[in-house]
Amino acid sequence: MAGYSAKSLKGTSGVVLDILRLLCSLLVLVVHSRAIWFPEHQGDLLTTHLSHGAVVIFFVLSGYVIAHTTSSGHRSARDYVIARLTRLCSVYFPAIAVTIVCALAAYIINPSVYAGYNRGDNIVRYLISLAYCNEIWFLSAAPLINQPLWSLGYEFWYYALFGVFFYRFEGWKGLLLPLAVALFVGPKILLMMMIWVMGWAAYHIRKPVLNAALSWIVVSLLLILSLVLMVELSGMPYPVLHPPLFWAAAFFTDWIVGFFVALAIWLFPTDVERPLQDTRLLRKMRSIANLTFPIYVLHYPLLILMKCILPAILSTAMLSALDGLLTLWICVCLGLLFDAYKSKWKDYFTRLVGRVTGFFLFQKLYYRK
Numbered sequence: 001m002a003g004y005s006a007k008s009l010k011g012t013s014g015v016v017l018d019i020l021r022l023l024c025s026l027l028v029l030v031v032h033s034r035a036i037w038f039p040e041h042q043g044d045l046l047t048t049h050l051s052h053g054a055v056v057i058f059f060v061l062s063g064y065v066i067a068h069t070t071s072s073g074h075r076s077a078r079d080y081v082i083a084r085l086t087r088l089c090s091v092y093f094p095a096i097a098v099t100i101v102c103a104l105a106a107y108i109i110n111p112s113v114y115a116g117y118n119r120g121d122n123i124v125r126y127l128i129s130l131a132y133c134n135e136i137w138f139l140s141a142a143p144l145i146n147q148p149l150w151s152l153g154y155e156f157w158y159y160a161l162f163g164v165f166f167y168r169f170e171g172w173k174g175l176l177l178p179l180a181v182a183l184f185v186g187p188k189i190l191l192m193m194m195i196w197v198m199g200w201a202a203y204h205i206r207k208p209v210l211n212a213a214l215s216w217i218v219v220s221l222l223l224i225l226s227l228v229l230m231v232e233l234s235g236m237p238y239p240v241l242h243p244p245l246f247w248a249a250a251f252f253t254d255w256i257v258g259f260f261v262a263l264a265i266w267l268f269p270t271d272v273e274r275p276l277q278d279t280r281l282l283r284k285m286r287s288i289a290n291l292t293f294p295i296y297v298l299h300y301p302l303l304i305l306m307k308c309i310l311p312a313i314l315s316t317a318m319l320s321a322l323d324g325l326l327t328l329w330i331c332v333c334l335g336l337l338f339d340a341y342k343s344k345w346k347d348y349f350t351r352l353v354g355r356v357t358g359f360f361l362f363q364k365l366y367y368r369k
Contacts, residue, residue, distance in 0.1 A: 009068060011273035012212075015282070017265075018289030020223075021061055024054040025295040028148065029303075029324060029331075036303050037320035039116075046231060052240050052247075053230030055151050056195055056254050058296075060261045062155060063199025070166060071203070077167035082349045084159045090345040091338050092152055095297040096130060098334065099146040102301035106145070110308035117145040117304055132156035137186030140246035146301045150247050157185045158196045188248040195258035202266035215269035222264035230257050294335030295328065302327040 009017065031051040070080065103122070106114040119125070125143045128134045134141040135153030142149040161181055168174035182190060210218070235242070235250030242249040276282055306323040314322070 009270070010275035011270065012276065013268040013270050013273065015276070015285065016268070017061060017064075018286060021058065021292045022289045024057050025292040025299075026328075027051070028054050028296060029299045029328060032147075032300055033303055033320050033324040033327070036307055037316055037323065048240060049231050049233075052250070052254075053227075053257055055148075056230070056257050057226075057261050058151065059154070059158070059192065059195040060199035060202070060258050060265065062158065063196040063201075064203050064262075064265055065199075066159070066162060067200040067203035077163065078353055080163055080167065081353055082346065084163070085349045085353075086342065086346040088152070088156060088159070089349070090342045091293050091297060091335075093130070094334075094338050095146075095294070096126060096149075098298055099143060099149075099301045100126065102305040103143070103145045106301075106305050106308045109305075113304065113308050114145075119144045129153070135188060135247065136184065137188070138244040138246075140243075145304055146297070148296055148300050152297065154189050154192055154247075157181070157189045158193050161185070161189075161193065162196075162200075188245055191245070191251040192248045192254065194251075195254055195262075198255075198258050198262035199265065202262040205266065207266050207271075209271060210267070210269065212269040212272050215267055215272075219264045219267050222260055222267070226257055226260040226264065229260060233257070290339070291332055291335040294338055295331045298331045298334055299327050302330055 028051050031047045031054075035047055069075065069083070075083070103114070103118075106117075122143060125134070125141050128139070128141045129143065129149055129152075132153055133139070135150055136157075140150065142153065161178060164181055165178040168178060233253045233256065236252040238245065238249040240247060240250045245251070248254075303323055306326055307319075310319050310323060312319070
């Protein structure tokens with residue numbers, strides 16, 4: 001078994017990661033569907049903790065996956081920038097367009113429902129969100145009709161901060177750009193990035209050698225413990241959404257939950273499991289798991305639009321379930337459509353990065369003359 005890399009995600013561990021992220025996105029969808037149809041329970045601690053805790057898990061998984069791709073693929077800074085921009089923007093920008101369409105449709109069809117998800121200054125909110133600046137410093141400016149966009153205002157800057165630090169120049173001058181980016185994004189993103197770094201560390205820190213069965217038992221117990229802590233721990237130092245930190249207000253609680261999730265992933269038996277055969281079923285499972293991102297960023301405005309459209313001839317519980325199923329189906333269809341155009345986004349960012357790189361290279365050569 002020594003011939004297999006301890007850092008390979010081609011075995012059962014990779015499948016478990018895919019299942020975990022898919023379950024988190026479905027959990028967020030179900031929790032939000034309940035909150036939208038039963039607004040009297042919107043502030044319930046259970047639903048609030050579960051949906052926020054799912055995002056904490058996403059942050060840990062993101063750090064782990066980036067550690068894997070930047071370590072195993074030997075990617076250059078150029079490749080890293082193109083890959084991250086393609087991954088985010090190919091879904092995020094179309095999702096904002098869908099959000100605008102849903103908001104306009106909801107306003108026309110049922111203004112009273114839409115009014116509950118409108119904080120005003122919508123043009124400014126969409127422009128700020130398009131630049132991933134909706135959560136810098138003490139802003140919390142994502143459109144209310146698509147609340148989950150807040151986490152992308154964190155995720156983008158995790159990638160940016162990691163990139164400018166990981167690919168920095170040698171010497172103290174190489175720290176100037178990371179420092180400038182850190183100062184630009186402010187304390188909220190830096191506090192929550194600790195969770196992302198835990199995922200990154202889970203990939204790089206050496207782990208004890210355990211047999212697969214024992215590893216999965218310990219991993220399962222740690223994930224269950226993470227779920228219990230997610231539900232039972234109160235927000236520390238403040239409840240989520242407490243100003244001025246808003247989504248980062250419970251950062252200490254999030255650190256605790258993130259630590260145990262990262263500990264579970266750290267103990268994945270990647271050192272003793274064989275790579276899985278690349279079967280049609282496995283490829284299909286990965287394709288389904290790749291729909292996690294579009295489900296997450298699309299479901300909220302679609303849930304609200306469905307509430308405006310669905311006739312009140314069924315019980316609220318049945319309408320909530322129907323809304324969730326219809327929204328999931330639309331998210332899957334749109335996710336597949338976005339994926340079909342992903343290569344075009346990659347081509348665009350490849351050209352854009354090439355032009356930017358060429359410009360700076362020209363400037364460097366020009367001023368040397």
